[in-house]
Amino acid sequence: MHDDVERILFSEQEILGGIDRVAAEVTEAYRGVDFTVVSVLKGSCVFASDLIRRIPIPLELAFVSAQSYREGTTSGELEVNYFPAGDEIEGRTLLLVDDILDTGRTLQALTDELTRRGARDVRSCVFLDKPSRRAVSFEADFKVFEVEDLFVVGYGLDYAGRYRNLPFVGGLRPEVLTSAAAGADRVDV
Ligand code: XMP
Numbered sequence: 001m002h003d004d005v006e007r008i009l010f011s012e013q014e015i016l017g018g019i020d021r022v023a024a025e026v027t028e029a030y031r032g033v034d035f036t037v038v039s040v041l042k043g044s045c046v047f048a049s050d051l052i053r054r055i056p057i058p059l060e061l062a063f064v065s066a067q068s069y070r071e072g073t074t075s076g077e078l079e080v081n082y083f084p085a086g087d088e089i090e091g092r093t094l095l096l097v098d099d100i101l102d103t104g105r106t107l108q109a110l111t112d113e114l115t116r117r118g119a120r121d122v123r124s125c126v127f128l129d130k131p132s133r134r135a136v137s138f139e140a141d142f143k144v145f146e147v148e149d150l151f152v153v154g155y156g157l158d159y160a161g162r163y164r165n166l167p168f169v170g171g172l173r174p175e176v177l178t179s180a181a182a183g184a185d186r187v188d189v
Pocket of ligand 1: 102105106150151188
């Protein structure tokens with residue numbers, strides 16, 4: 001286990017089991033439908049790549065890139081700096097895939113903007129859901145796990161840009177979270 005991680009919340013094996021379950025739900029929901037998985041960079045790249053390989057029906061893949069100005073571990077104002085091309089959105093059925101649903105602001109803003117740009121249907125699938133932190137009334141259509149109100153890293157989730165490559169999800173030691181890296185930050189979601 002990584003020295004900075006205090007405890008593991010979801011092991012690699014638990015994660016892959018959870019993704020199998022959600023991939024089956026997504027497959028049933030979209031069978032016979034032309035749809036595009038839209039991965040929210042950077043955090044969801046690991047989840048999205050495991051998820052799509054367990055969905056055995058035709059799909060397309062696109063990306064959005066968003067950054068949030070946040071103080072330490074609290075998500076703040078969102079800036080979207082990359083959208084798929086217009087013909088990848090207009091009239092399309094989209095499944096937004098994100099690493100974690102926290103306050104809900106990121107997925108709410110992306111859903112609104114994709115709808116405004118002409119998407120036919122926008123649903124969402126998240127790896128983790130922290131319902132206790134919700135600030136807007138947004139719920140994901142598919143989710144793998146719920147987590148308590150704890151800052152988590154691994155499996156795509158970062159702290160100050162690190163830990164995305166851990167194959168499990170864990171909570172950091174408090175002394176790591178209070179280190180100098182916790183200042184105001186512009187972070188990829
Ligand atoms: P909102 O609040 O918009 O936030 O739902 C979603 C984005 O906030 C980041 N986030 C986290 N990142 N561990 C992380 O590594 C966490 O516990 C955590 N909580 C929120 C993340 O970038 C997510 O896409």
